[in-house]
Amino acid sequence: MxxxxxxxxxxxxxxxxxxxxxxxxxxxxxxxxxxxxxxxxxxxxxxxxxxxxxxxxxxxxxxxxxxxxxxxxxxxxxxxxxxxxxxxxxxxxxxxxxxxxxxxxxxxxxxxxxxxxxxxxxxxxxxxxxxxxxxxxxxxxxxxxxxxxxxxxxxxxxxxxxxxxxxxxxxxxxxxLSTERIRTLSGAEPAPGGVPFDARHFTIIARLVPKKNISMALKAFAAYCEKARIRRKLVICGSGPLEDDLRREALELGISEDVEFRGFVQTEAIARVLSSSLALILPSTEEQFGLVVVEALAMGVPAVVSDRCGARDSLVRSGVNGFVVEPDNPAGLAWFLVQLSDHQELWNDFAIAAFSASDRGDxxxxxxxxxxxxxxxx
Missing domain, CATH: 3.40.50.2000 (Glycogen Phosphorylase B;)
Known part of the structure; x- marks a missing residue:
């Protein structure tokens, strides 16, 4: 040797x-x-x-x-x-x-x-x-x-x-990344097991900078809140120069009580947040890949991503384990959120498919x- x-x-x-x-x-x-x-x-x-x-x-x-x-x-x-x-x-x-x-x-x-x-x-x-x-x-x-x-x-x-x-x-x-590490850090069973369907929230994990397109996601989430049968929380993990602007926008949209800004969190906290997530939202206007998609799939969490996200090429199959949306289409994003939030059987199928796809990101x-x-x- x-x-x-x-x-x-x-x-x-x-x-x-x-x-x-x-x-x-x-x-x-x-x-x-x-x-x-x-x-x-x-x-x-x-x-x-x-x-x-x-x-x-x-x-x-x-x-x-x-x-x-x-x-x-x-x-x-x-x-x-x-x-x-x-x-x-x-x-x-x-x-x-x-x-x-x-x-x-x-x-x-x-x-x-x-x-x-x-x-x-x-x-x-x-x-x-x-x-x-x-x-x-x-x-x-x-x-x-x-x-x-x-x-x-x-x-x-x-x-x-x-x-x-x-x-x-x-x-x-x-x-x-190591999908095993994410599951171990989460301390929870991947979806559709673990946290009950009705107790789950939507999640954004991204830097608060223009290309992450969080403003569009807030508009979509506001539209979702008006239409959905179950009104869920939106948890945003990340820091950046746009945080004050995004907080102000959430207030103007009337969703400030439904949106939780947690700031930058370390990888262990990310795993725990994903363990209670209904879906990951990644609406970027520019995204070389989006490693957080692998982390979400490792926990059986479907991903709703923009068509600019590189991870969609190998990991996200729209209508199977997530959805793909244009980054300037808040109405489309809102519709996808409603489907996942209001239809448990659909979400269960997506979660199973998400977990199965995670092996490709290991x-x-x-x-x-x-x-x-x-x-x-x-």
């Missing part, structure tokens, strides 16, 4: 899902290589999640003090630390996120020039935003160092092909993608 070879997974900062992936790879492939999780920063600039310790794999942080009154390191500083780290273990295969950062590009180009196998981790889609020719041309250059990548089924994989990666070296299942699929690129392809 030769474990002198390393598999290195690089993200800017580790959250629970990143740790899930590295731990699962260690459990499955640790007898073939040493698994290293490399994070650039000790704190995320986007999420306020608790730092991950890296149980089950070696975790290295290049700038552990970021966030403790220290500014974000510059691109040259990050590049220098990455090169120093590489010098200690040159026999490595790399899986790297953030291909569009200049320091990541230069580091990846260096690795490729020295013969290192390097793959990108990416879930972007062409329809995420308006695209411009020169931007896409530059992206093709920034992706040139990579032999292939781990992406997602459907539009994300199509986008990588458009950007020049070879089809046979694009594998799915990037956006995965981290074991990420492990198989890593195995394919690192050990099976030459």
């Amino acid at each position: 030769d474990r002198s070879r390393n598999l290195v997974f690089l993200w800017d900062n580790f959250g629970p899902t990143h740790a899930d992936r590295c731990q699962a790879v260690t459990e499955s492939l640790g007898d073939r290589a040493k698994i290293v999780g490399l994070e650039l920063l000790g704190r995320s600039s986007t999420y306020d999640w608790d730092p991950e310790k890296g149980a089950g794999f070696q975790k290295v942080t290049l700038f552990p003090s970021v966030g403790d009154d220290k500014p974000r390191p510059s691109a040259p500083a990050r590049l220098g630390r990455m090169l120093k780290f590489w010098l200690k273990q040159p026999r490595s295969t790399w899986f790297v996120c953030h291909y569009d950062w200049i320091d990541i590009f230069l580091f990846s180009l260096f690795l490729r020039m020295t013969g290192v196998k390097i793959y990108t981790l990416i879930d972007s889609k062409f329809d995420d935003k308006k695209r411009f020719f020169w931007n896409e041309f530059i992206k093709r250059i920034f992706l040139a160092p990579y032999r292939g990548g781990i992406s997602c089924e459907g539009r994300a994989a199509d986008y990588l092909r458009f950007l020049g990666l070879k089809e046979e070296r694009i594998v799915p299942a990037y956006d995965t 981290v074991k699929n990420f492990v198989e993608s890593v195995r394919t690129l690192a050990f099976e392809q030459q």
Whole structure:
């Protein structure tokens, strides 16, 4: 057994899902290589999640003090630390996120020039935003160092092909997590068991920023409240600059007593919230994937998502385990909410189908993608 070879997974900062992936790879492939999780920063600039310790794999942080009154390191500083780290273990295969950062590009180009196998981790889609020719041309250059990548089924994989990666070296299942971890943290039986149907609420788990489209969801929920036989609560987990505006809008719509803003919550609390949810709502105008959909399905919770959500390509089947709606269609979203809220037999069928679909979002699929690129392809 030769474990002198390393598999290195690089993200800017580790959250629970990143740790899930590295731990699962260690459990499955640790007898073939040493698994290293490399994070650039000790704190995320986007999420306020608790730092991950890296149980089950070696975790290295290049700038552990970021966030403790220290500014974000510059691109040259990050590049220098990455090169120093590489010098200690040159026999490595790399899986790297953030291909569009200049320091990541230069580091990846260096690795490729020295013969290192390097793959990108990416879930972007062409329809995420308006695209411009020169931007896409530059992206093709920034992706040139990579032999292939781990992406997602459907539009994300199509986008990588458009950007020049070879089809046979694009594998799915990037956006995965441990469904077992979610169920354990919830402390409850997945739907349709567990919390009774009549006691469940709708749930939004998202940052309170414009692209998450929470305002549209509030309008839809207000319309639902006027039409539904059972008037349920809407629980919103997340923080962001729009919180005051959304609270004000809920008051103006007359639903402030029905909407509960819980702020940012850690992954354990998310699992508990989902265990009592009737359905997850994700109405984003831009959403590369939507990992919260996997968390919801793990608890048997149907998902109502916008057609911009990447998770709909592989996980959500409209009319089976959830619904797909246009992000500018509050009336349509309200109708879907009424159907799930007022028809228990329909919801039971959706919940069973949701739980069955969760296996497609489990981290074991990420492990198989890593195995394919690192050990099976030459």
